[in-house]
Amino acid sequence: DEYRKKVLGCWMGKNIGGTLGAPMEWHRQVNKVSFYTQELKGDPLPNDDLDIQLLWLVALEERGVSLNAQTLADYWCLYVTPHWAEYGTAKINMRTGLMQPLCGTMRNDYKDSCGAFIRSEIWACIAPGCPPIAARYAYEDAILDHGNGEGTYGEVFCAALESAAFVVDDIHKLIDIGLSYIPENCGVTGAVRCAVKCHQTGKTWLEAREAVLKDFRGSAAFNSPRMISEEDRKKGYDKGKLGWDAPSNIGLLVVGLLYGEGDFDKSICTAVNCGEDTDCTAANVGSIFGIMRGIDAIPEKWIKPIGRRIKRFASPRRRHR
Numbered sequence: 001d002e003y004r005k006k007v008l009g010c011w012m013g014k015n016i017g018g019t020l021g022a023p024m025e026w027h028r029q030v031n032k033v034s035f036y037t038q039e040l041k042g043d044p045l046p047n048d049d050l051d052i053q054l055l056w057l058v059a060l061e062e063r064g065v066s067l068n069a070q071t072l073a074d075y076w077c078l079y080v081t082p083h084w085a086e087y088g089t090a091k092i093n094m095r096t097g098l099m100q101p102l103c104g105t106m107r108n109d110y111k112d113s114c115g116a117f118i119r120s121e122i123w124a125c126i127a128p129g130c131p132p133i134a135a136r137y138a139y140e141d142a143i144l145d146h147g148n149g150e151g152t153y154g155e156v157f158c159a160a161l162e163s164a165a166f167v168v169d170d171i172h173k174l175i176d177i178g179l180s181y182i183p184e185n186c187g188v189t190g191a192v193r194c195a196v197k198c199h200q201t202g203k204t205w206l207e208a209r210e211a212v213l214k215d216f217r218g219s220a221a222f223n224s225p226r227m228i229s230e231e232d233r234k235k236g237y238d239k240g241k242l243g244w245d246a247p248s249n250i251g252l253l254v255v256g257l258l259y260g261e262g263d264f265d266k267s268i269c270t271a272v273n274c275g276e277d278t279d280c281t282a283a284n285v286g287s288i289f290g291i292m293r294g295i296d297a298i299p300e301k302w303i304k305p306i307g308r309r310i311k312r313f314a315s316p317r318r319r320h321r
Contacts, residue, residue, distance in 0.1 A: 002294070006166055007125050009290025009298060011050075014121060015310060016302045017268045017286030018047040021278030028213075028220035028237055029229035030206065031273040034265070036305055044306040048082055049118040049283050051312060055079050056122050056141065065126070069100035069140040076144055085243070086110035090145035100140075105147025110243040112187070112218070116142035117154035117246060118280045121287050124162030134163035135181045153182040154246035157192070158253075158284060165291040171257050172196075174288075187244070191216040191251030195258065205259040209274045212251035213237055218244030220276070229275075249277045256285040264289050264298055 022045045023038055024031050038045075059067060059075045073094050080087060086108060093103035104111055120138055127133035138159035142152035161178035168174055175196060179189055191212055198208035213232075219240040221227035228238045252274040260267025267289055271282040290298060 003128060003166070005294035005296060006128070006291050008295040009293060010121050010125060010162075010287045011290070011310070012295055012298055012303060012308070013264075013268075013286030013288070013290030014050060014283045015044045015047070015286075015306060016298070017271070017282035017284070018049055018279045019044045019306055020268055021272045021280070021282035022047070024272060024275065024278045025280075026221040026277060027227050027229075027275055028217075028232050029275045030209070030231070031275060031278070033269055033272050035301075040305045042305070042307050043309065044311050045279075046311045047279065047283070049280060050310050052080065052119045053122040054310070056119070060126065067137065067140065069143055072141055073100060073103070073144055086113055086115045086145040086151065094144075101143035101147040101152075103147070104143050104145045104152070105149070108145070108147060108149070110245075111146045111149030111151055112247070113146070113149075113151055113243045113245040114154070114249050114277050114280050116146045116151040117158045117250060118283065120155045120158035120284070121162055121291075123159045124166070124291065127163050128166035129163065131160040131163045131177055131181065134159040150187045150244065150246040153186045153188045154250050156181050157188055157250065162288055162291055165288055169292055171262075171292075175254060175257075187216060187247035188250050191247040192254050195251045195254040198255075199258040205255055205270050205274070208255045208259070209252065210235075212248055212255065212274075216247040216251055218242065218248060245277060249281050252276055253281045253284050256281060257288060260285070260289075264293075264302070 055075055063071055077094050089108045090104050093106055123134040123137035135156045138155045142155040146152045157178040160181045161174045164174050164177045194211050195208055198211050217240045219242045223238055255274055256267050256271030259270050268282045268286050271285045272278045
């Protein structure tokens with residue numbers, strides 16, 4: 001019963017965080033949200049962060065628990081519909097015969113981006129309290145479209161942390177567990193340690209955001225001026241490496257966890273208010289909270305507006321039709 005409540009908390013927190021952050025996705029700015037900003041009418045927003053994990057659940061049901069990257073690649077080529085960034089590059093590479101991890105590495109400007117850590121929860125949920133197992137599955141998953149990039153380190157970090165969260169109720173210990181599975185000198189580790197140091201030295205969450213963006217930012221929506229606030233442009237944050245997104249967003253995810261101080265509202269809103277890939281960072285923060293505390297700890301005011309269903313993601317043309 002405890003496991004079931006934690007799994008339900010994981011997916012409910014994920015759905016809430018993704019829906020809360022979606023309207024501000026990829027805006028480099030400080031937000032000021034405290035609740036949903038859109039009319040929801042009882043439904044969450046569609047979210048590819050959830051869709052791909054449901055596909056992995058189908059793969060587990062059909063092929064058993066002995067999954068590897070090759071099996072996941074078969075499902076990817078058949079069922080993953082998004083064609084942009086790392087998703088599309090990986091699919092092209094797979095269909096031309098490149099094996100893993102080359103399919104996620106070759107000609108992939110987005111191998112350091114966010115598409116992998118956002119689908120890490122499924123591996124924690126099938127390996128609760130077993131970070132080595134969750135991390136292994138996460139690696140087999142992430143190399144499909146992130147190869148030897150920071151995106152792979154991001155998913156391994158999150159999956160190990162989330163698996164441990166089933167049995168550990170201390171966010172500092174969980175962060176250390178996640179870091180123990182990725183290289184000490186990678187960008188994700190650097191951004192996480194930056195966020196932790198800011199929290200330990202008494203800096204505000206805004207100062208922590210500044211520190212993470214100063215040293216670990218990539219581009220913001222192709223460095224489009226309309227997606228970057230005037231304040232951040234003045235600081236030089238309108239420049240960044242294309243696709244190098246996982247370090248900063250994992251860092252801001254950790255900012256949400258630390259500065260949320262165990263409060264659901266504060267945790268997910270802090271993640272969104274930091275800007276960047278807001279639907280993803282808030283979704284992961286929500287899922288981690290749900291694993292640690294269970295479905296009963298998530299306030300009903302967040303559940304009622306979106307219900308308890310998962311809404312399938314579709315391409316913009318398909319949604320329009």
